[in-house]
Amino acid sequence: MKPAPGDAPVAAPYAATPNSVRRVMSIVMGALAPATLFGFWLYGWPAVYLWMITIAAAALGEACCLRLMARDAGPVLLDGSAVLTGWLLAMSLPPWAPWWIGVFGGFFATVLGKQVFGGLGQNLFNPAMVGRVALLISFPVQMTAWVAPLPILAAGAPGPISGLLITLKGMQPAFDAVASASLLGFAKTEMSRGVDLAQSLLHAPLQAWYGSRPGSLGETATWLIVAGGTVMIFLGTITWHIPLSMLLGIAAPAALLHVVDPARYLDAGTHLLSGGAMLGAFFIATDYVTSPNTPRGQLVFGAGCGVLTYVIRTWAGYPEGVAFAVLLMNSMTPVIDRYIKPRIYGRNRQGSALELGK
């Protein structure tokens, strides 16, 4: 059934919330902005260009699909969801990655991650993570080529022009940027060489408490990500259920196993501050479309994301697991929503009417 056309009366209510999809997307972008700016400062112009390219590609991918469906692309693009997808993807890329990583990823995210399912609200998997995983599997070298932070104003940092060249032509030997591993990648590589954590962490890449460390934009600005996420919780854009349960899902097994064998398992703090844990918990896993819509379902979903992240990081071939964990739990969302429903007024959890006198 379609809403009644023209002047035909539509049922009440005749009042509407000032909230809108565009406002929701704007709040999420606003919450992401500080972390993004911090990332720009840390990694300079190449990061800015990659960010712009990824967003443009995501928006272009969406526009192309809408054109193919003979729909007006303008209003759909204005809802901001494609831009946000590109933005979140850019946050998860190596900041000095070449331009085509952004183009391929952005396109992949909105076309195959979202529009083929029917557009906004219809996709089963988180589009940004679909883009990231496609990139990671297709171009593992470029996707794991991290550099040590080189703040935008530091001596030897690329300027606007040379930064553009890095994005377009790849890493130039002229710059001081040191190819470096992210902490999780480093620990995994050392472990596979037979060096345990007690040894390897002594010469691990530099980690500053404020987030200056090799990694993606979203990996470095952990505290700003947390701050943005907290603001979203207070504004009611997201609820606390997924972030908290996901972080607990990572921290609990990490803390437990670290106590059992500190030489083999990283501690909980490192796990929480590394990789996309915070970005994933506050911005990725909380995607409305691909997460359950009841609080209890969200707790299950978040815990699943967290535990899977930890399992993949610890025992699987990849050093980072948030993207895979979120995608796996996305596929569980319909099942969670089917089995975990709110209790209806006047009924018990099974759906039968309450008994009188109880």
Place this chain on the structure above:
Amino acid sequence: MGLIERFFKEPRWGVHPDDHKRPAADAPLRVLPPPARVHLPLQQHVGGAARPVVLVGQKVLKGQLLAQSQGNISAPIHASVSGTVTAISEVTAPHPSGLGLAAITIESDFTDRWVDSDPVVDPFALAPEEIIRRTAAAGVVGLGGATFPAAVKFALGKRLAVRTLIVNGGECEPYLSSDDRIMRDFPEQVVDGARIIMHAIGASDALVGIEDNKPEAIAAMREAALACPEVRIRPVPARYPMGSDKQLIQTLTGKEVPADARAAEVGVLVHNVSTCAAVHRAIRLGQPLVERIVTINGAAVAAPGNVFAPLGTLVDELLACCGLTEAPARLILGGPMMGTPLLHGRVPLVKGASGILAFAAHEAAIPEAGPCIRCGSCTRACPMGLLPLEMAAHIRAGDLDGAVGYSLSDCISCGCCAYVCPSHIPLVQYFSHAKGELSARERARLRSDAGKRLAEARVVRLERDAREKAELAARRKAERAAAKARAEAALPQEETT
């Protein structure tokens, strides 16, 4: 209410729309200049339409019976002005369809003479049955909008031995303030009406739930209830839909009405404050329900406020009384959350009409619907704990049974989900469509069942007829054969003798 207190006491369900109640709520009550003509529909309540007992041309006095109730659930209609019955014909119904509705038209003689009334000095000396009878005869129905005949509810409450009367002064709908006004201006009538209802149903206490956005009403009611400790005034958080029976019962008593039960079965009965005042007038003054307070509000109204008007007045006249600044872009009977759209203003004021809203273009604009982003706002807002987004998805796909599986029948159509939806999806429209479709399907099933039963009965009857005929024929044949045998047997005897 402090921030911390709010955080813990505010219900988890519902929405908090801009209430737009002031300045209309603060404007003193106005009395409508007597209308020249009133149109009183025979059906202003849930149940059977009333049956006219007057003739065209007959002179009637104010309060005189025009049409009597028919059936178990029904209410009579009385004249709201004195004058002459000029027509018993159709007027536009206060319904989105704009279809006709049978009504009695009275031409006013502007004398406003009341019919002889039968006031009661001490209602508490009357038998409860007598109060119920008088309430029914006065045509009092639920004035909160449900328009269920009050006396039928009293009888139910008495039969089920209800202990607590809940007086609903929630008035959670934005824009409306007619209940607020009745509590501020006539609190003693409300309290007295509540006590009369308690007497009628045998309740021992009354809880008056009033949203905390009406401090003046709370103060006035507290003062009026000082002398009667059994009537307790209980402010409740202003949260839509607090005025919904189930939500108010839960907030005030902590009781939850089971899905298949009535409120009376958990020992409470809910009546609106305006209904209480109407009961007070019906019993103490012997006046039937012929007038009410109606809120005239909306940005297209020049002087929004509450108007005391005879039933049957046209909406146009009510709007003219408050003045219009522009042609309304949308006319609504009731509140914006659950009200009924009116096609035009030539619709009579009915018993259940608590407000008439004339929205200016900027208020009437509803943003275009977009796709569902599964944000879950509707789920958090639903006071019944339903999953509106899932129900709508099933209905959209034509899977009504799927929607029933998500307990569509528990939906109270409060509109929280559609209000709060960031994609502005008209969710209630989906649900109303599905409920209508399901009830049509149910009627068709009942009809086909009845047809089938009749057809089966016919086959059985025909078989029985055929069998009885055959048996009869066989019996006759046997009788004939027996007679013949007897005759043959008799003959040789004769021959022998």
